[in-house]
Amino acid sequence: xxxxxxxxxxxxxxxxxxxxxxxxxxxxxxxxxxxxxxxxxxxxxxxxxxxxxxxxxxxxxxxxxxxxxxxxxxxxxxxxxxxxxxxxxxxxxxxxxxxxxxxxxxxxxxxxxxxxxxxxxxxxxxxxxxxxxxxxxxxxxxxxxxxxxxxxxxxxxxxxxxxxxxxxxxxxxxxxxxxxxxxxxxxxxxxxxxxxxxxxxxxxxxxxxxxxxxxxxxxxxxxxxxxxxxxxxxxxxxxxxxxxxxxxxxxxxxxxxxxxxxxxxxxxxxxxxxxxxxxxxxxxxxxxxxxxxxxxx
Amino acid sequence: xxxxxxxxxxxxxxxxxxxxxxxxxxxxxxxxxxxxxxxxxxxxxxxxxxxxxxxxxxxxxxxxxxxxxxxxxxxxxxxxxxxxxxxxxxxxxxxxxxxxxxxxxxxxxxxxxxxxxxxxxxxxxxxxxxxxxxxxxxxxxxxxxxxxxxxxxxxxxxxxxxxxxxxxxxxxxxxxxxxxxxxxxxxxxxxxxxxxxxxxxxxxxxxxxxxxxxxxxxxxxxxxxxxxxxxxxxxxxxxxxxxxxxxxxxxxxxxxxxxxxxxxxxxxxxxxxxxxxxxxxxxxxxxxxxxxxxxxxxxxxxxxxxxxxxxxxxxxxxxxxxxxxxxxxxxxxxxxxxxxxxxxxxxxxxxxxxxxxxxxxxxxxxxxxxxxxxxxxxxxxxxxxxxxxxxxxxxxxxxxxxxxxxxxxxxxxxxxxxxxxxxxxxxxxxxxxxxxxxxxxxxxxxxxxxxxxxxxxxxxxxxxxxxxxxxxxxxxxxxxxxxxxxxxxxxxxx
Numbered sequence: 049x050x051x052x053x054x055x056x057x058x059x060x061x062x063x064x065x066x067x068x069x070x071x072x073x074x075x076x077x078x079x080x081x082x083x084x085x086x087x088x089x090x091x092x093x094x095x096x097x098x099x100x101x102x103x104x105x106x107x108x109x110x111x112x113x114x115x116x117x118x119x120x121x122x123x124x125x126x127x128x129x130x131x132x133x134x135x136x137x138x139x140x141x142x143x144x145x146x147x148x149x150x151x152x153x154x155x156x157x158x159x160x161x162x163x164x165x166x167x168x169x170x171x172x173x174x175x176x177x178x179x180x181x182x183x184x185x186x187x188x189x190x191x192x193x194x195x196x197x198x199x200x201x202x203x204x205x206x207x208x209x210x211x212x213x214x215x216x217x218x219x220x221x222x223x224x225x226x227x228x229x230x231x232x233x234x235x236x237x238x239x240x241x242x243x244x245x246x247x248x249x250x251x252x253x254x255x256x257x258x259x260x261x262x263x264x265x266x267x268x269x270x271x272x273x274x275x276x277x278x279x280x281x282x283x284x285x286x287x288x289x290x291x292x293x294x295x296x297x298x299x300x301x302x303x304x305x306x307x308x309x310x311x312x313x314x315x316x317x318x319x320x321x322x323x324x325x326x327x328x329x330x331x332x333x334x335x336x337x338x339x340x341x342x343x344x345x
Numbered sequence: 346x347x348x349x350x351x352x353x354x355x356x357x358x359x360x361x362x363x364x365x366x367x368x369x370x371x372x373x374x375x376x377x378x379x380x381x382x383x384x385x386x387x388x389x390x391x392x393x394x395x396x397x398x399x400x401x402x403x404x405x406x407x408x409x410x411x412x413x414x415x416x417x418x419x420x421x422x423x424x425x426x427x428x429x430x431x432x433x434x435x436x437x438x439x440x441x442x443x444x445x446x447x448x449x450x451x452x453x454x455x456x457x458x459x460x461x462x463x464x465x466x467x468x469x470x471x472x473x474x475x476x477x478x479x480x481x482x483x484x485x486x487x488x489x490x491x492x493x494x495x496x497x498x499x500x501x502x503x504x505x506x507x508x509x510x511x512x513x514x515x516x517x518x519x520x521x522x523x524x525x526x527x528x529x530x531x532x533x534x535x536x537x538x539x540x541x542x543x544x545x546x547x548x549x550x551x552x553x554x555x556x557x558x559x560x561x562x563x564x565x566x567x568x569x570x571x572x573x574x575x576x577x578x579x580x581x582x583x584x585x586x587x588x589x590x591x592x593x594x595x596x597x598x599x600x601x602x603x604x605x606x607x608x609x610x611x612x613x614x615x616x617x618x619x620x621x622x623x624x625x626x627x628x629x630x631x632x633x634x635x636x637x638x639x640x641x642x643x644x645x646x647x648x649x650x651x652x653x654x655x656x657x658x659x660x661x662x663x664x665x666x667x668x669x670x671x672x673x674x675x676x677x678x679x680x681x682x683x684x685x686x687x688x689x690x691x692x693x694x695x696x697x698x699x700x701x702x703x704x705x706x707x708x709x710x711x712x713x714x715x716x717x718x719x720x721x722x723x724x725x726x727x728x729x730x731x732x733x734x735x736x737x738x739x740x741x742x743x744x745x746x747x748x749x750x751x752x753x754x755x756x757x758x759x760x761x762x763x764x765x766x767x768x769x770x771x772x773x774x775x776x777x778x779x780x781x782x783x784x785x786x787x788x789x790x791x792x793x794x795x796x797x798x799x800x801x802x803x804x805x806x807x808x809x810x811x812x813x814x815x816x817x818x819x820x821x822x823x824x825x826x827x828x829x830x831x832x833x834x835x836x837x838x839x
Contacts, residue, residue, distance in 0.1 A: 089425045091450035180642040201638040204809060292576075292801050307421065308794035310836055311444045 083107055083317035089306060107318035116308070117319055119294060120301035121326075127210050127297065128278040131217045135274045136267075138222040143229030144259075157230065160223035172287020175216050179203055179288075206294045216284045221277065225270045232266030233259070264342040271338055276331045298323050378728035380408040381736055384427055384434035386420045387717060388413055389671065393753040400745055407732050428452065428722075435725040435733045438486065438718055440789045442599045443836050446479060454721040454730060455483035461731075463738040470760040474783050475716040478596040487737055488716030490756030493774035493783065494582055494666030495712040496569075496687040499680040502661055505562045506537060508555040518548035519687045520776075521710055527690040528622070531568050534661055535626055538565050561658055567628025570660035573636070573808050574646030576800025582664065583620055584799055584825075585713055585788035586691050587612035590698045595715070598787035603833035605699070606826050612697045613822035619691060620803070621813050628660030641808050652676060664689060667770035671755065686773035688712050708784070711777045715786035716759070792832035799825050 085101040086093035092101035111117055146156050163171070179202050186192055188199040202212035240258045249257065260267075282299040289295040291304065302323055305316035385394055391413030398409035412427065412434070414420045421441075427434055439445045445452045456468055468484050477486040498519075504512040519527070526547050533545040537554040544553040555562065572578045590612040591605045592598035627634040629645070639645050655663040656678035667686070674681060691708045698704065721733045740746035741760065750756045755768040762775050777783050788796060802821065807813055 088444060088450060090428045090445075090452070093449065176643060180639075180644050184638065184642070201642075204638055204641065293805055304794070306425075307797075309832075310441055310793045311421075311425070312835075 079317050080321055082314060083321050085314050087314040087317065089311045089313040103314065107314045108322070110315055111318045111322055114315075114319070116296065116301055117298075117322075120296045120298045123206070123210075123295065124279060124281075124298040127213060127281070128275065130210060131214055131278040132271065132274045134214055134218050135221045135225060135278075136270060138218050139225035139270065140229050142222060142226040143233055146226070146230055147233045153230075157223075157227065160226050162223065163220045164224045166220070168283025169287050171216065171220060172284040175212070175284070176203065176288050179212055203288045203295075204293055209289055209293065209295045212288055213281070213284050216288075217278065217281070221274060225274065228266050228270050229263065232263045236262040261341075264338060268335060268338040268342065271334050272331055275334055276327055279327050279330065298326075378726060379406065379732075380410065381436065381729065381732040382410045382432060382434045383412070383719075383736075384424060384437040385411060385413040386424070386438055388415055390754045393749060397740075397745070397749045397753075401736060401739065404745075405735075405739075407736070409736070433722060433725065435722050435729045436719050436736070437722055438720050440595075442477075442479070442485065442596070442790070443792075446485070447483075448480070448837075452723055453479070453483075453485045454723040455479065455485070456487065456721065457482075457484040459734055461734045461738060463742065464734050467738065467741055467760065472759065472778065474594065474714055474785050475718075475759060476594070476596070477716070477718060477720075478594075480600045486716070486718035486720045488718045488759045489750065490717050490754065491714050491759055491774060491778070492667050492717065492757075493686065493712045493714040493777060494664070495689050495773075496662035497655070497665050497669070497770065498662055498685055498687055499658060499683055500685050501680065501683045502561055502565075502658060505559045506534060506554055506661070507552045509552075514550065515547065515552060516685055516687075518550050522548040522690075524690040524692045524705075524709055527709075531622070531626065531662075534565075534568050537562070538567065564658045565628065565661060566631065566659045567633050568626040568661050569623045569628065570651050570655045570663040571624055571627040571634065571640075572646060572648045572651035573624070573627075573634075573640035573804075574643050575648045575651075576797070576804050578648070578651075578664065579620055579624070579808070580800030580803055581788050581796050582666075582713075583616055583689070584613065584796075585786060586689060586708065586784070587616045588787040589708070589713065589784045590693065590700060590703070592785075592787035592790070593700045593703075594785045595787055595790050597785075598790035603830050603837075606829045608699045610819070610822045610826060612691075612693055613825065614818040615692050615697065617807075617813075617818040617821065618815065619689070620807075621815075623664070624808065628654055630654065630659065636808055636811050638809055641804055656680070662687070667757075667768065667774050670768040670770050682769065684769050684773070686712060686770060686777075688777075702782070707782070711780060711783045712774070713786055714774060714778060714783040715789065792829065792836050795825075795829055795832050798828060 081098050084104060084107065085098035086095075086103050087098065087101065092098060095101035142156075142160050146153055146160075149156075166174075183189075183202065184192075184200045188194060188196040190200075198208065198211070202208040236259065240262065241254055244254045244258050280299050281297055282303070285291070285295065285297045285300045291300050296304070302316060302319045305319055306313055309315060383394065383398065385391060391411070394411050394413065398411045401407065402409050412423075414423055421439075424434075424437065424439070428437070439453075441449075442453070443449055447453075456464065459465060459468075464487075467487060471484075471488060472491075475488045475491055476484065479485055498516075500512040500516055503509070503515050503519075507515060509515060519530070522530070526545075529545045530547050530552075533543045533552075533554055536543050537558075542554045542556050544551055546552075587609045588598065588606075591609045592601055624636055624640070627636075627640070634640060634645070644650065651663070652669065652672055653676060654660060655665075656673055656676050658680065670681070670684075673684075688709055688711055691705075693705045693708050695704060698708075719737065721730055723730075725733070740750065741758070747758065747761075747764070750758050751764045751766050755766045755771070757771050757774060758764050762778060765772070802824070806817075806821070
């Protein structure tokens with residue numbers, strides 16, 4: 049078997065590597081170079097190439113000093129923290145529920161997973177309609193069934209919009225994460241639970257001392273996916289507010305820099321590189337930390 | 346079953362080459378001298394332009410490629426990509442003269458240097474207000490249409506409101522009247538909607554609102570139709586009027602001293618007073634549309650919704666441009682035959698206006714008229730540039746070209762204002778062009794995100810508020826003025 053893999057490794061891997069190099073790696077390297085230049089998208093200001101229009105760290109300094117960038121960063125961090133916690137709690141709860149009922153597991157899995165199939169922008173616009181018409185007028189508006197100001201006009205307030213995006217993110221991502229957790233739960237031997245039960249552990253203790261440690265590999269994957277996914281979130285942000293009411297997240301901020309600055313793509317590229325470094329640093333740190341907690345079954 | 350090492354190598358090599366070829370194929374192109382590439386930013390004329398290109402190709406043998414951006418697509422992003430391709434557009438357009446003009450990438454051909462005498466003549470015929478000039482008096486563009494905006498009004502509604510046989514005199518008075526007269530007039534209409542009759546003097550003539558509502562006037566729920574979710578409807582178009590007090594033209598705003606914006610402060614404050622009045626008299630589906638959360642939400646504050654409100658005669662005035670005619674037609678508006686445009690009246694005094702020759706009367710008797718235009722890519726090959734010039738001349742001189750501009754696109758042909766098409770709002774624009782100088786479009790020269798930021802500020806600070814505090818207008822003006830200067834400085838400096 050090992051010989052078989054060795055034989056076929058390169059024929060299968062090379063096309064992927066070549067494609068990755070062409071559409072990801074090379075543009076990334078060019079992008080990093082451009083972030084140090086006065087690149088205007090279609091030309092270099094002050095030269096005919098990036099090196100002649102070199103501005104050193106100026107774009108990075110401007111990016112860090114850019115108030116919009118700082119606002120977007122703070123907003124993204126707050127959203128990511130809240131969303132990662134919420135998605136994980138809901139996904140794990142769904143997984144435990146499905147794992148415990150034992151009936152119609154396929155149906156429940158499919159139902160929870162379904163929102164994940166919807167495209168980001170389309171889903172954002174559907175939810176915008178729900179927030180503006182169902183939430184703000186029918187359900188929680190001043191004349192609605194249960195007047196709750198916090199759930200009204202959520203897309204017209206910087207902090208309420210976090211709740212709006214949170215509902216969408218949890219609704220969409222929890223089903224996918226639930227699948228990873230159910231697979232993790234299925235791999236935990238019943239023997240551990242029986243042994244714990246014999247030792248007198250109650251349900252809560254069994255959860256924290258058996259389920260959680262044994263689920264650490266799943267936590268590593270789910271935390272990585274939710275953390276990087278929330279940090280990079282763009283579509284619902286565009287659909288719900290398009291950055292109005294001071295609600296720009298980092299991805300939207302980077303995307304809007306050329307329009308904000310009349311094509312200062314050098315600055316946009318610098319913000320994109322900073323964005324990449326932040327996502328990478330946070331994700332790698334998280335993976336390293338949770339990996340350490342993983343135990344061998 | 347095993348595969349020989351040669352076969353494996355062949356598969357691997359083939360796969361890699363296939364990948365490379367598939368990617369390389371995306372970027373392969375040829376710059377044929379006997380071709381012309383038109384980048385069209387107006388999605389609504391895409392199909393007609395394709396047909397025109399085919400006809401031109403059949404007639405002259407020049408291969409014409411047309412790219413039309415889709416409705417709602419970000420044209421700038423696509424244009425950036427196309428302009429860096431191996432076969433870039435030769436005919437194109439931008440409003441960002443600083444980035445694309447001589448001080449930036451230098452992509453805009455100075456048309457005044459052309460050797461083509463027919464093109465020279467076409468350039469001579471461009472009205473001053475529609476001329477896109479460079480810092481050294483270059484001529485950067487040729488208009489393909491002229492568009493104007495103001496308060497669109499259904500004249501049959503005016504007739505019924507004041508129980509007139511014919512609204513022509515009232516329309517003429519509304520075109521010429523002062524800001525105070527117009528305000529008295531809109532107050533009278535507001536009273537009528539609330540069930541009270543009153544008499545008002547407009548431009549020296551008295552008008553009394555009808556005692557009874559007709560089917561038409563009974564549908565009114567407000568004086569103005571507003572689209573609260575669309576910031577461009579109250580940011581771009583409204584703030585363009587104060588900008589016209591300090592910048593005479595689009596090019597003046599691009600290349601003029603950025604500090605001149607400071608003189609627009611008092612005009613911006615007065616513009617806010619007008620916006621406050623208009624948005625506090627907005628029409629809704631079943632009654633007034635008060636400012637607040639639902640005023641700016643994407644369902645009841647959208648452009649499409651406002652279009653429908655006006656088509657249903659819910660409001661008397663709709664601040665929009667001549668370009669909306671096809672959209673009104675598409676939704677089956679019944680008032681298409683009787684539309685006109687009234688200037689957006691402003692309470693400016695002479696001290697607010699710094700542009701020589703403009704007076705408060707200028708602002709209250711004419712409308713902003715601006716061109717949609719085409720440019721020629723300076724960095725295209727000489728033969729391709731010649732092809733572009735020949736095509737433009739053919740467009741304006743041949744029957745087929747004129748048919749395209751006038752009949753198929755519904756454009757105003759700038760050098761032949763007598764040409765008529767079904768867009769009745771074009772007649773209104775022609776009226777103001779015939780009267781003399783019109784206002785211009787300095788707002789199109791706004792740096793970076795300025796217009797978006799102004800719109801966001803207006804929406805967040807004002808449109809969601811039922812009551813506005815007039816004492817904040819000056820602070821608002823100061824903020825936007827400082828932002829204009831800051832963005833301009835970041836554009837000109839490195």
